[in-house]
Amino acid sequence: MDIFTKVVEPSRLSIPTNSVADPIFQTSVYSFDDIEEVDQLLGGQRQGYSYTRGGNPNYDSLAQFISGVEGTEKTVITSSGTASLLAGILALRPKPCTIYLAREIYGGTVGICRRILEPMGYVTKWVDTHDERVFAQLITKQSSLLIVESISNPLGRISPLDKIIAIAHARGALVLVDNTFATPFHASPIEWGADLVVHSATKFIGGHSDLILGIVTGSTERLSAVQELVDVAGFTPDPFAAWLALRGARTLAIRMERASTNALELAKALESMPCIDRVYYPGLPSHPDHEVAKNLLRRGFGAIVSLSLRGGYDTVQSMIRRLKLVRFVPSLGDVSTTLSHPVVASHRELTPEEKNAVGIDPSVVRISVGIESVRDIIEDFAQALS
Numbered sequence: 001m002d003i004f005t006k007v008v009e010p011s012r013l014s015i016p017t018n019s020v021a022d023p024i025f026q027t028s029v030y031s032f033d034d035i036e037e038v039d040q041l042l043g044g045q046r047q048g049y050s051y052t053r054g055g056n057p058n059y060d061s062l063a064q065f066i067s068g069v070e071g072t073e074k075t076v077i078t079s080s081g082t083a084s085l086l087a088g089i090l091a092l093r094p095k096p097c098t099i100y101l102a103r104e105i106y107g108g109t110v111g112i113c114r115r116i117l118e119p120m121g122y123v124t125k126w127v128d129t130h131d132e133r134v135f136a137q138l139i140t141k142q143s144s145l146l147i148v149e150s151i152s153n154p155l156g157r158i159s160p161l162d163k164i165i166a167i168a169h170a171r172g173a174l175v176l177v178d179n180t181f182a183t184p185f186h187a188s189p190i191e192w193g194a195d196l197v198v199h200s201a202t203k204f205i206g207g208h209s210d211l212i213l214g215i216v217t218g219s220t221e222r223l224s225a226v227q228e229l230v231d232v233a234g235f236t237p238d239p240f241a242a243w244l245a246l247r248g249a250r251t252l253a254i255r256m257e258r259a260s261t262n263a264l265e266l267a268k269a270l271e272s273m274p275c276i277d278r279v280y281y282p283g284l285p286s287h288p289d290h291e292v293a294k295n296l297l298r299r300g301f302g303a304i305v306s307l308s309l310r311g312g313y314d315t316v317q318s319m320i321r322r323l324k325l326v327r328f329v330p331s332l333g334d335v336s337t338t339l340s341h342p343v344v345a346s347h348r349e350l351t352p353e354e355k356n357a358v359g360i361d362p363s364v365v366r367i368s369v370g371i372e373s374v375r376d377i378i379e380d381f382a383q384a385l386s
């Protein structure tokens with residue numbers, strides 16, 4: 001063969017199947033021996049992979065892992081948490097309907113509704129999901145969809161979702177739960193009756209701030225609609241991101257155990273520090289949803305602690321500038337402790353009135369607690385606030 005032919009020839013290595021770590025199937029497509037093979041594969045009479053937009057072994061490895069920890073039948077991996085939300089919404093309600101958004105929802109979810117779905121004819125309404133009686137009166141539209149988080153961003157609000165989901169179903173609504181903050185370590189919303197559960201695996205599941213990835217999980221029936229959407233719309237991730245996510249996720253339990261223990265200790269310590277107006281952590285008896293959290297969450301209360309600082313924006317700015325260990329990062333879920341400012345980042349999409357209605361003002365700071373020694377984290381906040 002000529003060099004010009006040799007350089008374009010793909011590898012023909014046979015991949016050993018007993019490697020301990022998954023190989024990365026960084027391929028967009030597969031080659032076949034004859035037409036019949038492809039025809040049977042695309043027709044579904046034969047198992048296998050043909051084109052990575054529709055499936056890849058690295059997605060399957062991660063999907064199997066997630067189904068195992070969430071207690072679900074099937075999981076689909078997408079290119080981001082945002083893609084998972086959109087795929088989940090469109091799979092549950094392909095035709096314009098009323099979408100009820102829980103009051104304390106992530107700004108990006110509001111963005112999907114306002115910028116993509118409302119122009120298509122969907123109608124978005126805010127609902128209170130804390131009081132079952134209030135909720136039962138608000139949710140009136142048949143064939144609607146409720147979107148809610150198991151632990152809300154950023155104030156750690158927790159609704160009695162087992163009861164709320166039953167009420168929603170009784171009124172003909174379907175329910176999509178964003179389980180990003182709780183992770184499968186603290187909650188499996190499918191047990192409360194959720195129709196689909198989504199994650200931003202970018203956060204705690206990946207755990208190392210080195211990938212963007214989403215997850216949709218639930219029953220086989222619901223997930224076949226999601227799978228079709230992801231393939232047809234091209235919401236597919238990169239195989240390497242799926243590989244990285246599974247590598248990170250294998251330490252999910254030990255990270256969450258440590259981070260949630262650290263979070264509780266930090267939250268308690270912060271309560272008596274200078275400049276603190278309020279500490280929001282569902283593990284604290286002072287949190288409005290502490291009792292609900294004890295009922296619904298398992299193994300602790302998660303790794304997100306939020307604060308409201310006296311002196312508002314200016315105090316927040318000086319604290320951020322003085323912190324030495326804790327970095328200012330507009331995300332969460334890293335192994336190290338990071339901090340963000342919801343008004344300018346995660347909740348930017350909300351109007352000032354909407355932010356005020358849920359208590360997210362410039363004095364609020366969100367801490368994503370890591371797995372360091374908690375004494376060092378506490379000391380850093382103590383020196384910055386002193």
Ligand SMILES: *Cc1c(COP(=O)(O)O)cnc(C)c1O
Pocket residue numbers: 080081082083106108149153178180181199200201202203212213214
């Ligand atoms: C970050 C986040 C998302 C969006 O995920 P991306 O991976 O950034 O697209 C969705 N929901 C919650 C609660 C998040 O924190």
